[in-house]
Amino acid sequence: MSRDRRSTLGPPAKPLLIVLSGLSGVGKDTVLVDLKKSSLPVFFSVSATTRARRSGEKEGADYYFVSTEKFQQMIDADELLEWATVYGNRYGIPRAPVRQAIERGQDVIVKIDVQGAATIRKKVPGAVLIFLVTSTLDELESRLNKRRTESPEELELRLKTAVKELDSTSMFDYIVVNRHDEIRRTIDTIKAIVTAEKCRILPRDLSI
């Protein structure tokens, strides 16, 4: 019997790169806030952005607020795992903190739009991609209506975007319904996915 009787038989202890994405307006930010409050021992990636800081937002917690010049320098130095321009502002994921967390064996959660998730899927095939949806498009519409931040035209554009985003679901690993009155359940489902992924026999490739 060549196997050491004291060596662990459990699944390989490999960290996960979890990408949290979903329909625009589905409530990704709220889910992230609640996930941060939960007991998950996870590193939450903080994005860099060129947009102005809103009241209540904290540097290094909500975003790293940088100038357009600084952002361009980060792109040029290949310091961003992924970046995109959204409504004229730039958003990007600094690569170093994500890589460092994974190197020390910690799971990482990255919040990102659908387009960005597609980039991560290409760059890091072993990432775990979660797609948040409302239960129906009707619910998405009523949620956007409640925010009252969009004009009717913007709202219609948002819904059209959502329908396009739904065409991208096949590149994701998991789809999770975020019911507006059951966010606890959304959090529990995401935690269940993390638990299950930690038990996978074949670890995913996480070269970043």
Next chain:
Amino acid sequence: MSRDRRSTLGPPAKPLLIVLSGLSGVGKDTVLVDLKKSSLPVFFSVSATTRARRSGEKEGADYYFVSTEKFQQMIDADELLEWATVYGNRYGIPRAPVRQAIERGQDVIVKIDVQGAATIRKKVPGAVLIFLVTSTLDELESRLNKRRTESPEELELRLKTAVKELDSTSMFDYIVVNRHDEIRRTIDTIKAIVTAEKCRILPRDLSI
């Protein structure tokens, strides 16, 4: 916008065939008893066997107790999804109840030895295979010692078998450590795997 705004955006509602296997002596039966007590809305497959009924065992709950002739008839009529001979007794999984549960959309849990799990993997590639292990081989040995049902020779054979069984883990999807003092955690992990699998974007093929 061609998509119906009231149609559900969640994952495809497909049932799962969950195969619970693991090292002999790891405590599969105890885990199954606790799973049955939990709130999982799952159909638990009951095996047919030619072995004698032990005191406390219930026909149709623990096993279907059948004669050797009847078992052979079931094999000949292709009524068993899988069958094996273990220590001179035959054990098999009746196909019809499993198929019926899946057809009505219910998840199914099947408890089976490692050899049988390999057969299911071939016959039903879309099955979800879970492999239960002790944390170490040392723990397996001390667990077998506590049962006091094996002679030293039998115990050594069991451990050799376990080492062989460990070589088959790569055909499984998940590996779950069943710590003897933390069975609650084992149950929660299995439930998390079920929850996660229900959220998978690409449903698995379950032709039985």
